[in-house]
């Protein structure tokens with residue numbers, strides 16, 4: 001039996017290890033040059049015994065349990081094609097940072113918190129010398145700390161929400177006591193940590209040179225009169241994470257409240273397709289690992305242990321509490337001004353979005369996209385569509401936002417030459 | 427639900443390009459119109475359309491007559507409404523790439539010229555002067571200056587905005603479950619209650635066959651998929667398609683058919699069609715279809731081989747068994763009017779269709795011969 | 810490893826991405842948008858946002874944060890939408 005795991009982050013690695021241990025012929029596919037995903041980036045991750053690791057390999061389409069792959073340097077026109085069939089598929093494609101628009105967020109030097117982290121971890125490169133980190137959630141602290149270790153002056157770390165909200169989550173606190181204790185690790189940056197605050201504008205001509213920060217009320221509206229200007233050469237921003245759902249959606253998996261729906265065995269709504277890690281809910285690397293182990297075990301026909309299932313359950317209690325505590329509040333919609341780009345790729349500003357809604361009554365995602373071009377650029381709405389729908393007041397299902405049958409771009413010539421079935425030796 | 431129009435003269439069901447054009451023409455004729463759609467406005471097949479307003483792909487006959495009337499009406503209508511819907515008179519170029527395809531294409535163009543279509547036969551060198559990136563394999567081409575393009579969603583929403591300005595109403599997210607009335611229409615049924623009216627226009631696109639069991643239509647979906655490239659500098663200037671396209675359009679075959687259809691949009695992306703498949707309302711994307719489209723596009727424009735494809739999307743062309751639109755009153759239920767079955771040409775044909783519906787409904791002299799599109803033709807009454 | 814960036818020789822370490830090398834060399838922007846010509850550089854860092862596009866060996870639309878440099882690579886700024894060479 002063959003199990004294919006897509007994504008070599010904590011979830012995918014654990015899934016591949018478990019599947020191989022069950023005796024399944026296991027293939028681990030990831031677009032990155034080395035295994036590890038976002039969490040283990042830059043570490044020397046050893047691929048589990050008996051697992052065939054296809055690095056530099058992008059899954060650009062999925063048809064049932066058939067995967068279409070390209071291996072080679074990113075975006076090169078001459079990558080090697082391969083078609084892979086499997087008996088069971090584990091999707092562990094992770095998440096990316098959610099960025100919210102504010103005036104100047106498209107200036108060079110404004111990056112996501114994850115981008116700063118990835119540059120620091122994989123390459124030891126700092127995104128700036130004097131930096132503000134702003135957003136929401138516990139991820140801001142390790143990012144600030146990683147920058148500090150590179151000698152960056154982390155001027156402030158701004159949390160838009162209030163961690164006091166944990167007071168209403170006793171069960172979550174208990175389930176995540178280990179995780180929460182980790183915060184002590186970041187004591188070096190804690191003195192710079194401010195809550196109910198964020199960056200509301202970035203200034204500069206060809207790159208960011210300063211930001212305006214402000215205090216926020218409970219709903220994240222700016223409290224007038226609290227604005228301050230800070231000179232910086234970079235801003236790191238992250239408002240939680242958005243799961244990378246395109247492969248799951250293309251495989252036909254049901255998506256519920258923004259994430260792939262799974263049962264306690266990580267089974268999706270599609271037979272023989274499993275999902276694990278951040279695409280099933282944002283719970284951090286530890287939970288991703290546990291879910292991966294369950295998914296890999298089940299995909300290969302095994303039975304996960306009761307203690308493993310219990311650990312996963314505890315992780316989910318914490319994840320659910322984390323989601324409530326660090327949820328994005330609607331007041332962010334007052335941050336962008338008329339000229340602020342909502343869609344960076346197609347350079348659609350808020351005024352254009354408003355015109356589409358008010359004059360053209362574009363009340364659905366598809367009509368909104370086609371009237372003002374929001375979300376139609378190269379990123380295919382990964383960065384903006386969720387924000388655009390919220391700004392337009394359009395109800396949006398994650399599966400609609402994530403419908404991308406071509407999960408990663410490929411060159412037209414590659415598509416024209418693509419093999420349709422696995423090579424004979426497969 | 428906001429109150430709005432309590433007693434519309436006409437209820438138009440379906441806010442696609444066809445429903446929008448009907449509503450526009452009906453309000454222009456002074457009628458009070460309510461447009462209902464179960465989804466958002468202009469989010470059905472219309473949002474999948476490439477927006478071509480073509481005469482080039484039609485052989486002499488009733489559809490060409492409707493197409494020519496529509497091609498004439500679109501720019502006038504847009505001027506009347508003072509609307510920018512990315513209208514572009516870019517022209518079409520039909521290209522043959524084999525020696526065998528030359529003669530049939532020339533014959534096709536000759537027949538069109540005889541009924542007044544501006545179809546100009548070009549040498550390979552002339553074709554490549556018009557389209558510098560065109561394959562050197564071109565054996566002949568025909569240039570259709572009348573072929574034009576618009577943005578279908580902008581066009582539909584603009585027409586609907588005009589409807590609202592004239593006192594009509596557009597109500598998204600209201601599904602019509604049936605048409606009321608025994609001998610004639612008395613209203614439409616919705617989950618929010620019955621809306622009384624004496625005339626209903628069925629503009630439900632590929633779903634129009636089952637609007638009411640009292641008057642079913644044999645309208646079926648024909649799946650089409652389009653590839654979209656990354657934004658590019660200008661590579662393709664006209665709508666360019668392979669001469670085998672005309673055969674594929676007219677075919678009734680259920681199997682997959684593809685032919686090369688390539689054009690740029692104002693945003694810089696290149697749209698690549700066209701596939702035709704009768705597979706019901708499936709949302710699945712099959713790699714073999716995507717591959718076939720890519721191959722055919724590169725055959726026409728080898729320079730596109732290195733360009734990223736960023737998206738594929740699909741839609742369902744509403745077609746009738748004889749591949750002609752169905753426009754007119756249903757004799758089985760007077761007061762029920764159909765405007766559907768436009769298949770792969772509904773964007774182009776909408777302007778003339780809307781006017782024709784308004785002509786017939788108000789008793790004016792029809793601006794094109796309605797006979798070939800009538801509802802009680804045998805091909806449509808089989809249901 | 811030696812690569813060129815907009816015609817200038819730059820040293821790079823094996824395994825380094827185009828974006829890492831550019832940032833290490835002090836560049837924050839290496840693309841301009843096709844509409845307003847706005848400068849852009851790194852944003853998401855993991856291949857999702859397509860903001861960091863560069864032209865590598867004549868091929869445009871290459872994500873700088875994903876592309877690992879190879880010895881001798883010729884990298885240059887991408888101006889709006891470009892056609893492959």
Ligand SMILES: Cc1cc2nc3c(=O)[nH]c(=O)nc-3n(C[C@H](O)[C@@H](O)[C@H](O)COP(=O)(O)OP(=O)(O)OC[C@H]3O[C@@H](n4cnc5c(N)ncnc54)[C@H](O)[C@@H]3O)c2cc1C
Nearest residue numbers: 007009010011031037038039059093094114277278284285
């Ligand atoms: C940029 C970034 C940096 C982060 N850094 C940290 C950190 O330092 N510490 C921390 O605690 N948390 C970090 N996180 C949070 C992160 O989500 C972790 O919780 C953890 O890595 C999640 O594990 P996962 O296995 O679910 O997914 P990931 O680790 O995200 O792994 C998913 C993998 O799937 C691959 N993939 C996705 N789609 C495809 C495809 N179509 N074809 C091929 N491969 C594909 C990706 O390349 C990726 O390697 C970071 C998140 C981001 C976005």
Ligand SMILES: Cc1cc2nc3c(=O)[nH]c(=O)nc-3n(C[C@H](O)[C@H](O)[C@H](O)COP(=O)(O)OP(=O)(O)OC[C@H]3O[C@@H](n4cnc5c(N)ncnc54)[C@H](O)[C@@H]3O)c2cc1C
Nearest residue numbers: 440442464470471472475476478602631741771772773774
């Ligand atoms: C890939 C593709 C490319 C195309 N390219 C072109 C082109 O270049 N040029 C061209 O002319 N044509 C083109 N077409 C064809 C064109 O898109 C269609 O002919 C046209 O959009 C049909 O419009 P419509 O208004 O009839 O249908 P639709 O746009 O589908 O509108 C019907 C509406 O009715 C609503 N509805 C259905 N049932 C109900 C109900 N019971 N109650 C309430 N509302 C209901 C739906 O929600 C929908 O919004 C293309 C089609 C496809 C698929």
Ligand code: FES
Nearest residue numbers: 852854858859874
């Ligand atoms: S920085 Fe987002 S794709 Fe490279």
